[in-house]
Amino acid sequence: MTTVLLADRDGSAFGPLGSRTIPALLPVQAVPVFERMLLALVSAGIRSALVVTGPRGEELQRRFGKGIRWGIALEYVRREGEESTGDVLRRLEHRLDGKTLVLRGDVGNHELVGEFLEKAEEAAEPLVAGVVADRPAGLWKVSPGALKKADFPLEPASPDWTTRKNEARLVLERPCRLIESVASYREIDRAEAPAVSPRAFVYPGAVLEAGTTVGEEAIVCATAKLREVSVLPRSIVPAGVSLENAVVSGNLVVRPADGAASWLTDLLPPRGAGRRTAPSFGDRAVGLVAFLASLPLWPLAFAWGFVANAGHATRPVTWNLNGTEAAADGLPVRVAIRTFQFETAVPVLRDLPLVLALASGRLALAGVAPLSPAEEAGLGEGWSSVRREGLVGLLAPSRMLVPPAAPAEIPALMDAFEARRETPGLVRLALGALFGRNGWVAPRAFNPDEVEDVEAK
Secondary structure (H helix, E strand, O other): OOOEEOOOOHHHHHHHHHHOOOOOHEOOOOOHHHHHHHHHHHHOOEEEEEEOOOOHHHHHHOOOOOOOOOOEEEEEEEOOOOHHHHHHHHHHHHHOOEEEEEEOOOOOHHHHOOOOOHHHHOOOOOEEEEEEEOOEEEEEOOOOOHHHOOOOOOOOOOOOOOOOOOOEEEOOOOOOOOOOOHHHHHHHOOOOEEEOOOOOEEEEEEEOEEEEEEEOOOOOOOOOOOEEEEOOOOOOOOOOOOOEEEEEEEOOOEEEOOOOOEEEHHOOOOOOOOOOOOHHHHHHHHHHHHHHHOOOHHHHHHHHHHOOOOOOOOOEEEEEEEEEEEOOOOOOOEEEEEEEEOOOOOOOHHHHHHHHHHHHOOEEEEOOEEEEEHHOOOOOHHHHHHHHHHOOOOHHHHHHHOOOOOOOOOHHHHHHHHHHOOOOOHHEEEHHHOOOOOOOOOHHHHHHOOOOOOOOO
């Protein structure tokens, strides 16, 4: 028997949120819904599956790889152009071994898998569809002869989401609400106790109230307050932000009740008066102390870069750093400063030359991240340009808190908030980086095929 997992929904039913993620990757209590389906299959004894993906299938494949981590072997097939899901299965009929289980893996029906497999085993009809409360559950068993006329609906909210005349209805007892819209997703995702992915980070001082979930590689900063909020993967909630009854993806905030979209940057505090426009004497003094304390690391950084990069220990870089006075509009002046970095991926060693910029008065102790002149010029005039109101700092939240794999929108979002409202606890974070693992280990991308912490075996 072949198991086919359908994960070809493109997210169009979710409005603006659909451009940010596909339904299969939506986290339910901090675990992607497709991963919950894999765990249900492995628990039922299924060890291989053919995955049908849609136009954005590379996102799913990048996240789940070959399935080794979950104890299941996955192969991927893309639904092309105007093909229906049934067309894909008929195209692949030569790869299907006898009866076929067809399970939609992107609608949140994972809790029904065990009951469906048990009851479908006894069903003799050529095409069987699981139903809950008179609606298809997205679970089918198909005999070889029935595949020619079989079809499998795509969207639970569509009028096409019905059982066909040639399908035998297999009534399932367990309740199930399918993920068909932002509102239904938010209802399914909520739980009384907050749920946080092991690959997320919630900083001390952040407040997570009932109904809140935080997806993988998402960050909630200190003093943020969330109630009935889903924070999707690779998102960040800056310090001081308060949200209720929302789904957050990057800078996008969607209200489940009506699907209305807004931006996290709409919550930026007003531009403050009297902000510093140049580094202080205290910044330079800290820079001098840091430089003297770091002297033993410079030969290590040079040697490491020399070995790691075939004799080229450093590389030149140009940063837009701080000037010594304010511009006519009262904002800090940026000056292009040519310096270098050590050729190593170890953060502490790579960025040692920034300590010199701090000691020379071109860098503040805390502020927005250094950018090249071209990068800063490319920010435009929207919310991302707010970063120009702040000083460029050595301790930049967008460098210290944001995962390296995060989309470019996330560090820009952090810089905008830092320019208007300083992030608390930066010195503590800096000390943690200096004396902890993160400062001395090169950032590493998540590998879905690493066999560790497998929940189902």
